[in-house]
Amino acid sequence: xxxxxxxxxxxxxxxxxxxxxxxxxxxxxxxxxxxxxxxxxxxxxxxxxxxxxxxxxxxxxxxxxxxxxxxxxxxxxxxxxxxxxxxxxxxxxxxxxxxxxxxxxxxxxxxxxxxxxxxxxxxxxxxxxxxxxxxxxxxxxxxxxxxxxxxxxxxxxxxxxxxxxxxxxxxxxxxxxxxxxxxxxxxxxxxxxxxxxxxxxxxxxxxxxxxxxxxxxxxxxxxxxxxxxxxxxx
Amino acid sequence: xxxxxxxxxxxxxxxxxxxxxxxxxxxxxxxxxxxxxxxxxxxxxxxxxxxxxxxxxxxxxxxxxxxxxxxxxxxxxxxxxxxxxxxxxxxxxxxxxxxxxxxxxxxxxxxxxxxxxxxxxxxxxxxxxxxxxxxxxxxxxxxxxxxxxxxxxxxxxxxxxxxxxxxxxxxxxxxxxxxxxxxxxxxxxxxxxxxxxxxxxxxxxxxxxxxxxxxxxxxxxxxxxxxxxxxxxx
DNA sequence: CGGAACTTTGAACCGTGTCAAGGAACGTGG
DNA sequence: CCACGTTCCTTGACACGGTTCAAAGTTCCG
Numbered sequence: 001x002x003x004x005x006x007x008x009x010x011x012x013x014x015x016x017x018x019x020x021x022x023x024x025x026x027x028x029x030x031x032x033x034x035x036x037x038x039x040x041x042x043x044x045x046x047x048x049x050x051x052x053x054x055x056x057x058x059x060x061x062x063x064x065x066x067x068x069x070x071x072x073x074x075x076x077x078x079x080x081x082x083x084x085x086x087x088x089x090x091x092x093x094x095x096x097x098x099x100x101x102x103x104x105x106x107x108x109x110x111x112x113x114x115x116x117x118x119x120x121x122x123x124x125x126x127x128x129x130x131x132x133x134x135x136x137x138x139x140x141x142x143x144x145x146x147x148x149x150x151x152x153x154x155x156x157x158x159x160x161x162x163x164x165x166x167x168x169x170x171x172x173x174x175x176x177x178x179x180x181x182x183x184x185x186x187x188x189x190x191x192x193x194x195x196x197x198x199x200x201x202x203x204x205x206x207x208x209x210x211x212x213x214x215x216x217x218x219x220x221x222x223x224x225x226x227x228x229x230x231x232x233x234x
Numbered sequence: 235x236x237x238x239x240x241x242x243x244x245x246x247x248x249x250x251x252x253x254x255x256x257x258x259x260x261x262x263x264x265x266x267x268x269x270x271x272x273x274x275x276x277x278x279x280x281x282x283x284x285x286x287x288x289x290x291x292x293x294x295x296x297x298x299x300x301x302x303x304x305x306x307x308x309x310x311x312x313x314x315x316x317x318x319x320x321x322x323x324x325x326x327x328x329x330x331x332x333x334x335x336x337x338x339x340x341x342x343x344x345x346x347x348x349x350x351x352x353x354x355x356x357x358x359x360x361x362x363x364x365x366x367x368x369x370x371x372x373x374x375x376x377x378x379x380x381x382x383x384x385x386x387x388x389x390x391x392x393x394x395x396x397x398x399x400x401x402x403x404x405x406x407x408x409x410x411x412x413x414x415x416x417x418x419x420x421x422x423x424x425x426x427x428x429x430x431x432x433x434x435x436x437x438x439x440x441x442x443x444x445x446x447x448x449x450x451x452x453x454x455x456x457x458x459x460x461x462x463x464x465x466x467x468x
Numbered sequence: 469c470g471g472a473a474c475t476t477t478g479a480a481c482c483g484t485g486t487c488a489a490g491g492a493a494c495g496t497g498g
Numbered sequence: 499c500c501a502c503g504t505t506c507c508t509t510g511a512c513a514c515g516g517t518t519c520a521a522a523g524t525t526c527c528g
Binding site for chain 1: 515516517518519
Binding site: 069071073074075077078079081082093098101102132133136137139140142143144146147148188190191229230 | 303305307308309311312313315316327332335336366367370371373374376377378380381382422424425464
């Protein structure tokens with residue numbers, strides 16, 4: 001750490017922590033990120049960040065807030081394909097002109113910047129590549145979750161994934177982490193109805209494994225949940 | 235087409251057709267593919283091609299047969315994360331030493347070769363990139379399918395995807411295409427039981443939209459199915 | 469203080485799973 | 499070419515997890 005460097009605005013903390021966990025960043029990488037702040041953008045909850053099929057433009061780096069890739073059916077059914085958390089990239093791998101493969105919406109208020117270009121071989125480039133690999137692992141996991149787990153198991157598996165991902169961004173403390181989703185959004189993530197999400201949450205509370213209050217989750221016994229869904233930390 | 239070039243073995247036909255559809259290939263690209271034939275490998279049905287977490291080695295290019303990415307739970311439940319068809323790549327994007335994110339198994343007998351390295355800017359490189367983009371689009375689609383569609387709809391949507399993908403490899407003729415999966419494997423793909431797959435297939439036959447006999451599918455009215463799942467051709 | 473968004477609960481319903489058994493297709497060895 | 503075992507497909511009866519519909523309660527915010 002060079003103490004003479006201008007620090008990032010604190011908005012960057014989570015994203016920097018996350019990217020640094022993926023690959024060590026050089027001073028130049030830090031500088032590139034700091035420069036991106038000039039183009040910071042803010043999206044209110046429910047705003048569309050990218051539209052499916054529309055030109056995707058520059059890759060984006062989320063600084064704060066939660067976003068989600070979404071597929072909406074013409075009859076109103078909706079499935080969240082994956083969540084985008086601070087430190088995550090949107091569309092990092094595709095080339096300039098490619099259309100966005102899915103739409104992305106802000107779930108809570110989201111702050112983001114254009115992801116600075118990373119020259120091959122830099123730490124930033126390695127972090128981007130690692131992020132892409134993790135993202136596809138998350139997609140595989142989401143498929144297995146929806147295809148083969150019960151509601152209770154889906155929730156357990158999802159909570160464990162969120163804990164791991166938020167911890168990598170320095171946003172979890174121990175077994176607690178923020179959870180700003182409404183039960184309806186959670187239902188659309190896990191392929192269930194909000195009514196059933198509610199019942200399943202109650203059931204976890206009754207089992208004493210979950211404490212969810214005022215937007216914060218506390219897992220009493222993550223190992224128990226992990227055993228339930230034979231969860232393997234990567 | 236340079237008539238003086240040595241032709242590919244016919245085994246390559248589907249893969250070449252598929253890759254050429256993604257990006258035009260130069261003579262050098264063709265030559266690189268032809269050279270790969272020396273290292274051709276064959277996997278009997280049910281054999282494991284890659285093990286989850288084991289070093290993935292070189293990316294692979296499937297020439298013939300169907301493979302699948304699989305997640306198996308300790309209690310025996312199984313979910314096929316995605317199918318790998320002729321012309322598809324396995325692990326094209328990750329770097330040499332990365333562990334395979336999921337295991338991959340041969341569903342029918344599979345022939346494959348190491349995917350020839352593609353220098354940046356070549357048609358082959360563009361084809362690989364396009365294939366990666368398509369693969370992630372397929373993952374998103376699979377998530378929406380499992381999360382929000384009924385059994386009948388899942389099957390319809392899946393049949394349409396297979397028709398499109400096989401057609402891109404020149405393996406579909408009109409509305410017919412090969413379908414070598416057992417109902418049990420299909421069930422593990424669509425997150426259902428084989429019993430229910432069977433009933434759903436019967437129901438489609440009764441509706442006159444599906445003809446599935448001796449490993450070949452014929453869709454009587456793809457548009458009707460497409461409307462059912464509001465399917466958009468890319 | 470009032471309204472909107474979100475959570476909770478109950479009762480009835482239904483899509484899919486489970487269990488079990490019989491039938492058809494297929495490959496293999498005699 | 500037949501006999502046999504194995505794998506796959508088909509069908510029925512029943513159970514259950516999750517959905518639907520509806521309404522009351524709670525929290526949040528302007």
